[in-house]
Amino acid sequence: MSYRSIKLIKYPTQEFTPDVFDITTQAIPTPKEGEFLAKLSHLSLDPAMRGWMSPDTESYIPPVTLGDVMRASGIGEVVESKNENFPVGTRVMGLMGLTEYAISSGQGINPIPKELPAEAILSVVALPGVTAYQGLFEVLKPEAGQTIAITAAAGSVGSLVGQMAKNLGLTVVGVAGSQEKCQWLTEELGFDQALNYKDADFAEQLKSVTPNGIDLFFENTGGAAQAPIFERMNAHGRIAVCGLIADYQTDSPAPGPSWLNIIKKRLTIQGFTMPDHIHRFPEYAQALGGMLAKGKLKYRSHVIKGLESATTGLDLLFEGKNTGKLIVEL
Amino acid sequence: MSYRSIKLIKYPTQEFTPDVFDITTQAIPTPKEGEFLAKLSHLSLDPAMRGWMSPDTESYIPPVTLGDVMRASGIGEVVESKNENFPVGTRVMGLMGLTEYAISSGQGINPIPKELPAEAILSVVALPGVTAYQGLFEVLKPEAGQTIAITAAAGSVGSLVGQMAKNLGLTVVGVAGSQEKCQWLTEELGFDQALNYKDADFAEQLKSVTPNGIDLFFENTGGAAQAPIFERMNAHGRIAVCGLIADYQTDSPAPGPSWLNIIKKRLTIQGFTMPDHIHRFPEYAQALGGMLAKGKLKYRSHVIKGLESATTGLDLLFEGKNTGKLIVEL
Incomplete structure (x- = not known):
């Protein structure tokens, strides 16, 4: 054998x-x-x-x-x-x-x-779910009425962040890389807006769909979407840096934005990785399982x-x- | 008249x-x-x-x-x-x-x-002091044994941050722009190390004087010192962004470092400005006045x-x- x-x-x-x-x-x-x-x-x-x-x-x-x-x-x-x-x-x-x-x-x-089906476990209750939970609740600390922008919003983590934020009463703006993904976000998951970062006028689109600016930014990608979102941050905004997939494949990752905005807007930027939070997985998994059972999380x-x-x-x-x-x- | x-x-x-x-x-x-x-x-x-x-x-x-x-x-x-x-x-x-x-x-x-002499008030108890206090205690949350790096360390804010950090038992590394300022930091203020960011081998010097990395970074300048300090940050490091004087004079400020390190090291970067914290000035001023009276803060x-x-x-x-x-x- x-x-x-x-x-x-x-x-x-x-x-x-x-x-x-x-x-x-x-x-x-x-x-x-x-x-x-x-x-x-x-x-x-x-x-x-x-x-x-x-x-x-x-x-x-x-x-x-x-x-x-x-x-x-x-x-x-x-x-x-x-x-x-x-x-x-x-x-x-x-x-x-x-x-x-x-x-x-x-x-x-x-x-x-x-x-539970294996797909539900790996898509929601496992790493994607606990990552979304940690970043949203522990790093971004969302409040109803705020606007959140999420990159890789159609990804396994981003799609859960957006749905949980929507359930909390936030305005949710997803950023993804195809029209099909954007449609899924707004039509199936209930995101308020979904934008394709590959569009030439992405920055203008972002501005027009965030008339009150952006309070929270869940960053999964880096790349073209980062600077326009960073520019739209409101005073006292919070940014969770979860992933930078656009930079994983290069030896010379793109620079980040100037720190001037961090002072002007008094921003907080926080990186996190899940091995630091293993002790909380059971708690998060239980919460995620509950939301899944109530039909509040699609995947x-x-x-x-x-x-x-x-x-x-x-x-x-x-x-x-x-x-x-x-x-x-x- | x-x-x-x-x-x-x-x-x-x-x-x-x-x-x-x-x-x-x-x-x-x-x-x-x-x-x-x-x-x-x-x-x-x-x-x-x-x-x-x-x-x-x-x-x-x-x-x-x-x-x-x-x-x-x-x-x-x-x-x-x-x-x-x-x-x-x-x-x-x-x-x-x-x-x-x-x-x-x-x-x-x-x-x-x-x-109090007017110089003592404006140098310690006024804006420089409350700024140093807010950034050190409320943003960086220092602990004895940590290593802190401070840019514009001979400036009105940086020199107070370093002295308060030293009084708390931290290892204090100051960065300034002249040999004279560096000498003042180590010989008069008791900083553990002081480096001139204009030295061609600044990054190597920084590495050699921070064998255990850098836990806290009080950023006043931006410019040449930023990237080498950012590179030395330890896991769970904290950065207070107080000033970027190197970028105030230009229409196209330099980009910041890639955010990859923010994830790898799970860093927190937080900007602050003092008008947000006016209500705490009396409390900070009292603490600073006390330190000044005890001879614990030179200026x-x-x-x-x-x-x-x-x-x-x-x-x-x-x-x-x-x-x-x-x-x-x-």
């Missing part, structure tokens, strides 16, 4: 290319005392994975060691166990990597209920199939070609 | 030039009911005045109207009064403008004790003489040629 894994064999120098990965086949191992063996059913492909492939020891978690299975979160089922906390049949979620099977001691792995997932699809699937993220949470079904 | 005032007759387009001012002579007026007449003894020249000369309605306070007396804070004595809260002989401080005499209703003007003032010296004196600030709090003695 054998299984396949995707290993990182070199760090991408600039643009991600699938040849940084190698698919290896090996015998399925037997768990030792305290361990269990999980068979993965779904893998999550996330923008953060680009950072984990950078040999940058200063980042918030260490990069993946060359030769190791590529780090990724996923869902699986325990099929063999010498760990009483994870009996055979337990459904589990965690950073088990791009692999069909994984051995684990259980550290960082959580049992999850069997009822869409972009499912690709087979382990090998993960190697090329990551490119969809960096090119903005995925439509919804990118998931590999095994 | 006549007196002189400095009026703003045009907005500087880029670099400040003294010809934006006109010195006018007029008859000394008589206060109406509820007003008093103050004779000014000392005027304060502050970097913020450059912003008040920009016709930018989006800034934190409105610009000075053309033809009006240039806004500035100062110290004076009530010489005629129809306001019972400000009897003749009261020493007062507030935004009375670049003028030898001022009529006031008392709004925004505070009585101050007669004991130096750069005194120039005569009203007309104010028109050219502002240039000293923007060129970094003042040594200490710039004060006009009338």
Whole structure:
């Protein structure tokens, strides 16, 4: 009995290319005392994975060691166990990597209920949801009546931020990279406005749909949308810096805006990453599960199939070609 | 009986030039009911005045109207009064403008004790002190053992920030623009390190004197020092943006650093201006007065003489040629 894994064999120098990965086949191992063996059913492909492939020891978690299975979160089922906390049949979620099977001691792995579809879990209750929750509630501290701008608004995180903000009574302006995404935001998710940052007159459009300026900015992308949004910030505005996907693929990231506006408007800009807040995941997941059950959070997932699809699937993220949470079904 | 005032007759387009001012002579007026007449003894020249000369309605306070007396804070004595809260002989401080005499209703003007020298008041207890206090305690929230970097460290605000941080047990690294200023910081004020940002190897020097990185950054200048300090920030570092004097004189301010570091290091960057915090001035002034009385805050003032010296004196600030709090003695 054998299984396949995707290993990182070199760090991408600039643009991600699938040849940084190698698919290896090996015998399925037997768990030792305290361990269990999980068979993965779904893998999550996330923008953060680009950072984990950078040999940058200063980042918030260490990069993946060359030769190791590529780090990724996923869902699986325990099929063999010498760990009483994870009996055979337990459904589990965690950073088990791009692999069909994984051995684990259980550290960082959580049992999850069997009822919810895997797509709902990976799209809402897992990393995208807790990220959206942390950034919106803990960093931006929204108040009804405020205007929020969200980049990568049709992405897995942005779409949840916008819906939660709308539920709180904010005016929600989403920024995305295609007409189709913008339509989904306004027609399906109830965003007040959705703009395509690729439009030549994006800055003018933004100005016209934010007559009262922008109070909160949930930043997922960097790139062309950043400066126009930054210019529209109101006094005492708050900015959560969650992602800069436009800059992940380059050795010389674009400069940020002048800090003059930070003084004039007394802005607060705060970066965050979720490993700092793992202790709050259960609380956030419960809140997100509740909103999902009440039909207050819609999501869409972009499912690709087979382990090998993960190697090329990551490119969809960096090119903005995925439509919804990118998931590999095994 | 006549007196002189400095009026703003045009907005500087880029670099400040003294010809934006006109010195006018007029008859000394008589206060109406509820007003008093103050004779000014000392005027304060502050970097913020450059912003008040920009016709930018989006800034934190409105610009000075053309033809009006240039806004500035100062110290004076009530010489005629129809306001019972400000009897003749009261020493007062507030935004009375670049003028030898001022009529006031008392709004925004505070009585101050007669004991302290005017230089001590304007250098420590007034705007520089409350600004340093707000930025250090309310924005940066320092803890003993941290490392703080301060730009314009020999300036009126920076020198107080550094001394208060040192008193709290932080490692204090000052950045200034001359060898003389650096010596003053380390030899007189007790800074741990002081670096000249004009040195070609400034970034390397900064690295070598901050082996444990930088936790807190009190930013007064922008310019060449900003990027190297930003690069040295530690995880969860905090940045208070108080001033960007290097950018006040240009129509195209330099861009800021890429926001990637904000995510990687989970930084918080916060701008602040003191008009938002006027209600706390009495509390801060009391704390600063206490530190001053205990000899825990040293200052130096750069005194120039005569009203007309104010028109050219502002240039000293923007060129970094003042040594200490710039004060006009009338």
